[in-house]
Amino acid sequence: MILQQWWLISAVECMFLCISSQSSLQKRRCAFQMSPQNNKYTAVGNVSGSVQLCENTHCCVGYFLIIDGELKVDLLACDVAEKSCPDETCKPQTRFNGRLVKCVCNTDLCNSNITVNPESEEPQLTNSYSSDEIMTAAGIVLVGVVLVLCFMVVAARWRGLFEEKKENPPSSDDFSVSLCPCQATNTSEIDVSKVELQQVVSRGHFASVWKGRYQGSVVAVKVLPAGWIETFTAEKKVYELPLMRHAGIVHFLGTGRKPDGGSWLIVLQLAEYGSLHSFLCKHTTNWMLSLKLCQSLSQGLSYLHSDLHRHDVHKPPVAHRDLSSSNVLVKADGTCALCDFGCSTILRSCSGRRCWDSHETKMESHAQLGTLCYMSPEILEGSVNLSNTWCLLQGDIYALGLLLWEIWMRCSDLFEGGIVPQHLLPYESELGVRVILESLIQHVCYMDKRPSLPKHWELLPQGSVLQELLADCWDCDPDARLTAQCAAERLDGLVSLQSCFS
Numbered sequence: 001m002i003l004q005q006w007w008l009i010s011a012v013e014c015m016f017l018c019i020s021s022q023s024s025l026q027k028r029r030c031a032f033q034m035s036p037q038n039n040k041y042t043a044v045g046n047v048s049g050s051v052q053l054c055e056n057t058h059c060c061v062g063y064f065l066i067i068d069g070e071l072k073v074d075l076l077a078c079d080v081a082e083k084s085c086p087d088e089t090c091k092p093q094t095r096f097n098g099r100l101v102k103c104v105c106n107t108d109l110c111n112s113n114i115t116v117n118p119e120s121e122e123p124q125l126t127n128s129y130s131s132d133e134i135m136t137a138a139g140i141v142l143v144g145v146v147l148v149l150c151f152m153v154v155a156a157r158w159r160g161l162f163e164e165k166k167e168n169p170p171s172s173d174d175f176s177v178s179l180c181p182c183q184a185t186n187t188s189e190i191d192v193s194k195v196e197l198q199q200v201v202s203r204g205h206f207a208s209v210w211k212g213r214y215q216g217s218v219v220a221v222k223v224l225p226a227g228w229i230e231t232f233t234a235e236k237k238v239y240e241l242p243l244m245r246h247a248g249i250v251h252f253l254g255t256g257r258k259p260d261g262g263s264w265l266i267v268l269q270l271a272e273y274g275s276l277h278s279f280l281c282k283h284t285t286n287w288m289l290s291l292k293l294c295q296s297l298s299q300g301l302s303y304l305h306s307d308l309h310r311h312d313v314h315k316p317p318v319a320h321r322d323l324s325s326s327n328v329l330v331k332a333d334g335t336c337a338l339c340d341f342g343c344s345t346i347l348r349s350c351s352g353r354r355c356w357d358s359h360e361t362k363m364e365s366h367a368q369l370g371t372l373c374y375m376s377p378e379i380l381e382g383s384v385n386l387s388n389t390w391c392l393l394q395g396d397i398y399a400l401g402l403l404l405w406e407i408w409m410r411c412s413d414l415f416e417g418g419i420v421p422q423h424l425l426p427y428e429s430e431l432g433v434r435v436i437l438e439s440l441i442q443h444v445c446y447m448d449k450r451p452s453l454p455k456h457w458e459l460l461p462q463g464s465v466l467q468e469l470l471a472d473c474w475d476c477d478p479d480a481r482l483t484a485q486c487a488a489e490r491l492d493g494l495v496s497l498q499s500c501f502s
Contacts, residue, residue: 027053030060031112033076041077051109054078056477059085062111063446064092064101071101076111079104080448081477083383090114100442104383188240190214190254192265197221201274204326206231214267219253222266231342232264238341239266243308243315248300250329250337271329271337276403279330280410280423287413289334294404295491296335297328301400302484304338305393317347319392323399324371325406325425343370345392373426373435374399377445377476380437394478400487401473402426405451408466416456426451450474462494 027045032052034041045054054060059079064071079085083104090103090111103114196213201220203209206228210221224232232255238244239252251269258265273279276293285293301320308315320327320338327340370379376398378384384391405426412418430449431439443449453470457463469490472482482490 026058027055028058028060028078028106029053029108030078031062031076031109033073035074041075041080044080045078052078056080057082058106059083059104060090060106060109060111062090062103062114064103064114066099066101071114074100081378081479083378083381085383100446188236188252188254190256190267192256192258195219195221195256195265195267197223202278211270212267214253218270220268220270222268224264224266226262226264228264232266234344235266235341237346238318238344241315241318241346242313243310246300246303247335248296248303248337250339268339269337271339272332273330275326276328276330276336276406277325277423277425280325280406284410284412284420285407287411290407290411290413291491291494292334293330293336293407295488296337297403297407298400298484298488298491300336300338301396302488305396305484317393319345319347320396320399321345321392322370322374323396323403324374325403326371328403347390347392370395370399372437372440373428374402375440376474376478377448378478380441381445391478393484394481397481397484397487398474398478400484401470401481402451404473405453405470414457414460414466415454445476448476465490465494 030045030052032047032050044056045052047053055078057079059082061075061077061079062073063075065074066072085104085106087103087105088107088110090105090113092101092103092114094101101114103111105111194214197210198212199210201209201211207222207224210223212219212221214221236255239255244252250271253267253269255267256265257263273283276297301323304318304320306315307317318341320341320343322340322343323338327338329337329339331337376395378391379395384395406423408414410420410423412420415421427435427440427443429452431443450470453467457466460466469482469487472480473487475481
């Protein structure tokens with residue numbers, strides 16, 4: 001009993017020590033130097049002279065311009081959001097054809113000294129700090145390590161005391177890994193001989209969509225070459241998930257393969273207006289129609305992201321991963337429906353923890369997935385946090401913000417005199433029709449730019465709400481973005497503004 005009391009007192013003391021020093025131990029200290037165009041970095045931590053104390057990240061970042069063969073500091077600061085930064089030292093990453101060097105690292109003041117490989121011709125840039133500063137930082141780290149070890153030992157002992165008092169072992173259900181109830185309950189195979197292909201509706205990089213007939217109904221048939229079995233299988237798995245019937249997701253009728261062992265077929269409900277991209281190219285909208293498009297789009301994405309359990313079946317969350325105006329359909333009633341799930345990832349949660357399907361976790365090629373101009377900053381930079389299974393859903397929200405912008409930029413009620421600009425893809429006016437990866441990274445990640453909004457929107461009754469909604473969808477920090485459900489709820493709130501255009 002005395003021993004237990006001693007351990008309890010020790011644990012409490014150690015916990016108070018940890019709590020009292022927690023703020024100073026957990027916050028990263030980064031070298032700070034900023035040029036005027038990077039003023040957003042002042043808000044990510046408290047600055048004291050040439051040192052910044054990070055508020056939201058443990059990563060330091062450095063940007064260096066290469067001028068006349070020498071490195072010149074453009075930015076030293078805490079990173080704007082929590083990202084993957086496994087390196088302890090500032091290792092150079094050359095960008096934009098050798099004109100810029102970036103480094104991200106995870107130790108105090110590590111961005112003040114960029115380490116260059118001996119074989120590299122790039123010069124080394126160092127910023128000197130006093131030995132007192134270095135010793136202080138080292139002392140803080142050492143004290144932190146000791147306290148954490150102390151707390152871990154005490155916590156382990158304390159947990160052992162409680163476990164000795166347990167009369168019954170934990171239920172095996174808490175730790176068992178069982179098969180998912182989210183497997184498809186029936187096959188989607190259909191008799192392809194009954195599918196009649198009539199005319200090509202659209203052609204993509206690897207697939208074509210045909211208008212056809214099946215069982216007396218007009219349908220859309222997606223035809224994939226025989227070699228694209230992985231894409232076909234991934235899309236088929238998403239469509240076959242239980243509870244996947246929703247107005248915001250294109251109605252799935254079945255799959256099959258041509259008798260000669262050739263192309264794969266996915267039979268879907270026909271959307272009369274085709275893709276959202278083609279619809280916006282041909283049509284302008286009024287306020288209510290644009291709002292209808294936006295509401296149905298966000299509701300469909302919210303349902304796709306939802307984790308549903310009904311009647312002993314489970315629909316896990318699904319990340320689309322290639323959300324673009326070409327992969328959203330417009331139906332005859334003026335609502336949107338999501339399609340094209342070949343790049344999608346199913347987030348399963350059957351064992352009490354979330355994980356990705358095994359064939360979807362190869363993130364070394366993540367930059368090849370999706371449409372370039374809709375890729376989120378963290379995906380463009382390759383800094384997706386693999387420990388956070390929701391990062392792919394947050395990438396969808398970024399793309400949702402761009403789609404809302406596309407729709408509203410074709411709404412005549414949002415433009416004075418009804419003169420609506422022609423439909424453009426995100427960043428097309430800033431970076432041109434053929435967007436290059438390096439220029440997009442610089443524009444979106446480094447300069448933190450987004451598609452421009454008309455100045456007069458600030459004067460509209462709903463202007464501030466639109467701007468705030470877009471900003472909260474395409475925020476540079478994935479964790480700061482809305483969920484799809486929250487975006488849908490905000491859009492529902494805009495319905496009350498319909499009287500403004502009556």
